[in-house]
Amino acid sequence: MFRVEHPQRSREGFDVEPTQRFQTKKQYVAAWLREQIISGDLPPGTKLRPVELAEQLDVSSTPVREAMLQIESEGLIRNVPHVGAQVVELRAEGIEEMYQLRSLIEGHLAAQASANVDDRAWRDLQKLQAEFVKAHRAKDVAAVRSTNHHLHSRIWELARSPLASEIANMLWLRFPWDAAEGAIPGRTDNSVVEHEQVLLALSSGKPRAAERAMRDHVRAGRLHFEMAFSTDHRRRRGSMPPVKSAG
DSSP states (O other), X not given: OEEOOOOSOOTTOXXXXXXXXXXXXXXXXXXXXXXXXXHTSSOTTOEEOHHHHHHHHTSOHHHHHHHHHHHHHXXXXXXXXXXXXXXXXXXXXXXXXXXXXXXXXXXXXXXHHGGGOOXXXXXXXXXXXXXXXXXXXXXXXXXXXXXHHHHHHHHHHHHXXXXXXXXXXXXXXXXXXXXXXXXXXXXXXXXXXXXHHHHHHHHHTOHHHHHXXXXXXXXXXXXXXXXXXXXXXXXXXXXXXXXXOOO
16 A cells, blocks of 8 residues: 555645555545645646656656546546646536536435434544634635535545445536636635534434535535626636636
């Protein structure tokens, strides 16, 4: 196994637990790439050079190339002729369907997770929520996105439903956060409150309450998106409008 020796947030911005292990270096690099894309540290259009990534992550270029092929198959990067590998620019087409699918799948996962929130899980969730709030107050956009994903991921883990969790994660990876929720004023403020409602519902042990709270959370994001990017923006060839860093 390949073990990550440094649990703290590194200069590359990759958060891992002290005991987190990967079966291969390819898995480690793939996880790192996903994290960087989710956080926005690798924005759309970024060129990915295997040799430079290998040096940055202290691995050989072979697992980097293998990981890039996997990430390409997930739709997060693409190979452009005469240019090389680039992080894809996600488009608005299908974004409403993504919200609908997230609502169904994450609602289901929250319902399943509600039966498995023991003391340790509750501490984990509270810690992740505190980190999310801290990142929001510091206006650290990358940390907000990263901790938000970690919080949702922990709920998926508690659901003990691998297939649904995999689908949920795939939707997160393909979601254009920069141009959607990350660019909407006040959205993160509301997310703080909505997260608390989700955690409260999870702690109640009531599946329907947990499912409803999570669906309400996702639905709120969709409503904010629709208000912020209405007809005029959607006419622009299906592309999301350019956004500045939401700091």
